[in-house]
Amino acid sequence: MRSKTTRSSVLIIAVVCLMVLLSSGGIYTIYLTHTIRSDAQIINKLGIIRGSLQRLVKLEAQGTARDDIIGEIDSRIQEFNENKIVVYDDDHEIDQALDNLSLSWLQLKQMIYAYRSNPSEDIRQAIIDKSEEVWEKSNSMVLISQIVSERKLINYQISNAFFAMNLVLGLLIILLIKKYVKDKLEHLVNRDEMTNVYNRRHFNEYLKLEISKSQRYAKPLSLIMYDIDYFKRVNDRLGHDVGDYVLLELTNLVGANIRKSDLLFRIGGEEFAILIPESIDVAFES
Template sequence: MTAIRKRSSILIMIVIFLLVLLGSGGFYTIYLTHTIKTDAEITNKLGIIRGSLQRLSKLELAGIQDDELIQDIDLRINEFKENKIKLYDKKNEIQYALGDLCGTWTPLKESIYTYRTEQSSQSKKVLLEESEEAWTKSNSMVMASQLVSRNKVDKYQTSFMFFGTNLILGVVLIFLIKRYVKDTLEHLVNYDGLTKVYNRRYFNEYLNHEMEKSERYNKNLSLIMFDIDHFKKVNDTYGHDVGDSVLKELSDLIQAHIRKCDILARIGGEEFAIIATETNVDNGLVFSEKLRKIVEEYDFKHIGKITISLGVTQFNHGDNSDLIYKRADTALYKAKNNGRNRSEIEIQLSYKTNS
């Protein structure tokens, strides 16, 4: 009897010990899940800063002055500097990278204002150099954020291995959590947190995949880029909450009127893109005009009517993602410059020099 009691006591202690391990591991897993989700959102916000810096320089060199974009970059950077966005960054890797970016952002703005008043070869050279430096620092900032998140994911996987040594309950628990986390991470990595459509990372992967298919099987493929006309006025007049609501409504509206084989993504701010498979540029233009009219006639919940401008291009043999993006972006800016609420196409064969 004494031996049985002793063995029971040992088993109870082991069970309690395992439950404590499972409990502590569970709490740690919950913490990681929460911070990984936040890290994914932060990486997306930092990626928007990086993309906006590149876009700003392109606009300035094209003679398009966009003070609203400068203010938007300032606002996004200041949100991180003033800790309005919480960082789970114990080693301050992201903060250090952000500090480096701030050190290059001010000179970049100065070079932009100098270039506006004196468009010489020297001022252009300085603008290009400062732009490249700022992009490099912003890219380092994004990479630092991704590294922080990746390290947490690695720790998360280690915690699964630890659970595997425990009771059957632990194994079952690990399996359920792993499935949940895997689905959650895949969703966070592939989808935009606000609009729930695909994000730019997934869009780029899918575009490259479809371009390879088009190249191999000689099939048509169109890229449509669009954004909301005068969206800054929406935020200024109604507030960012209403602006976010408009982005969600627009995403739902467009998603409901594209084919199942098409892919819609938010690629930054109020800018979206669509991959239209089996579609040449002429049909892509017809499709974009259909979407434009649908948006124009739609009554948005808080603000009523808005319009969008669209740029359309098609895949040409030998294209890479940069070339097709540039053409679609050029078409979009043609639509903007030609009065907005319209669609334009860009079918230049290539930006490459033929040998």
């Protein structure tokens, strides 16, 4: 009984653990899917900033003021700073790169305004140098975003593999539970609840089967049927608890002295039967 209770507890714990693993794994996979989509948006926006910087500096150096491009770059950077574009980066690498880019862009913008007021060659060269710096920082931010995204992609693949492994484990647990339930039902149907030996129902089925096998293969078959004398007196005088104890002790005694191939049945209150395949010489003392 203890082993069955232990097996049942283990299965319950396994199912609970599996549900927790599947739930957490599924939530984490959904989270990674969402963040990877966000990374794609980040890389796209940074690409726009990088391209706009190149176009702006070229036009400003030629004397063509393009406040619309400045406004577009400001808008893109502001989207990051105001978290309109959500950045999922546990190490804050992208945030640090964004701070550097924002500062360099602010300096470049001030140079462009200064060049418009005083289009000297020194300022023009400074704008070109600073634009290279801003471009490098924007490009660095793109690369950092790609690296962060690749890490998440690896985690996503691991998460999917882990989820698939849990599904396989879940199927195995389901099969174990199915077998356990089947064994449990068969035990309840075929076993006597008190003595745990086979009951009358199983005796009737198994007796027919063994008789059929004995006739088909010309093998001997013996059957012993016995009961406990004066068992009613035990119950009446000493109580049913003592009567149950007597039944259990007798069952254990008989069970310990028959072959593994022999089957012991309780076919009535104090009535028992022993089915002995392939044996004809049976000695029994009352």
